[in-house]
Amino acid sequence: MSTDNKEAELALTDQVVASFANTRDERLRTLMQSLVRHMHAFVREVEPTEAEWMTAIRFLTDTGKMCDDLVRQEFILLSDTLGVSMLVDAINHRYATGATDTTVFGPFYIRGMPERAYGENMAFSPGTPALVHGRVLSTDGTPVVDAVLDVWQTAENGMYSGQDTAQPHGNLRGRFRTDAEGRYAISTIVPVSYPIPTDGPVGRMLDATGRHPWRPAHLHFMIDAPGHRTLVTHLFDENDRYLNSDAVFGVKPSLMVAYRERAADHELGRRFGFKGPFREAHYDFALDRS
Known part of the structure; x- marks a missing residue:
């Protein structure tokens, strides 16, 4: 030149x-x-x-x-698979505060999902029954009362309601609230690993570059509470095979949980109405004050 x-x-x-x-x-x-x-x-x-x-x-x-406008946002998917979403997340949460780690929002959130009672079942499709429970606390350990946990996950076929029109409205989605002690409880099914959508340009990009489209099994959370910063995060199954190769780079070790086997006559099974064996995952969230 x-x-x-x-x-x-x-x-x-x-x-x-x-x-x-x-x-x-x-x-x-x-x-x-x-x-x-x-x-x-x-x-x-x-x-x-x-x-x-x-x-x-x-x-x-x-x-x-x-x-x-509803359930598919390919540009978020592109940002996720290029690691940009997680880089933006890292830049905006650089300083350790003791709050629960954040991760990507994802492209399949839907506003206005049903309000659900403490421990209510949000699964209307088959799967391994599970109870996910714990507390929402401020970083100083104070219970956060009436925090709203907006929760969503895929069904066993690896698709979200809305994305999969065969699923009932609101399946595996819901808005749960903490009680006077900051406790939350969600009856659901054990999440499964799944491929991100590959029927669009992002899928073509992954195929052309020899990358797999799989995400490890996880449950999405967006947690809001007065006087606190909104938390967007996941809980990942600690035994999932894709934890070290998440297609969107969203895994953090602090967000892994165990889904432990419980018998139907377990105290939690009786309390939350499980009719047979189920899995239990426990996790306490910590929120930053705003």
Whole structure:
């Protein structure tokens, strides 16, 4: 490459960066100018052909077409599988506070799911019965009363209700509240590992790069309580085979739990109405004060 061509390329970057100089919002100006610098640096590094660049544009176009307002957000899936979601999570939770670790939100959350009673069963499809219970506490150990735990997981076929229209509305989803001692209890089924959707551009990307699409078994939580920061996290089955190769890089050791076998006549089985053997997982969440 001639010196003149290189200088022209660098001058183009400077020109585009300067075009945002009058952006009134300082943070937006910083974001846009940094984005231009990094994108131009990437292009100069890899020197894509025009055909390759058009393939990238079509990939992003197809990603947008796979998104909807209800249950499918392919751009979140793309962010997850590139590790960007977890990097953003890490940057926003850099300082140890004693609160429960966060992880990715995921693309299949649905607002407005049913309010459920303490210990209510949220599973309307087959699976191994399970009780997930524990407490929600402030980082100083104080019980958090009336915290809302918005919970969701896949069925045994590896799909979420809403994503899988054959499942009943609200299956394996619900909003639970803590009692006066900060306790919560959820009757459900043991979660299973499952592949993220591969019928769109993210799936094509994973296939082309030799990566598997599997996530380890987990239960999603979004926990809200007055005077506390919202917690978005998972609980992972500590025996899952994909813990060390999660397709979205979301596993943290502190979020692993054991699903222990219990007989129907176990004290918890009698208390929560299990008719046969079940699994028990116990976990205490800690919330940061806002």
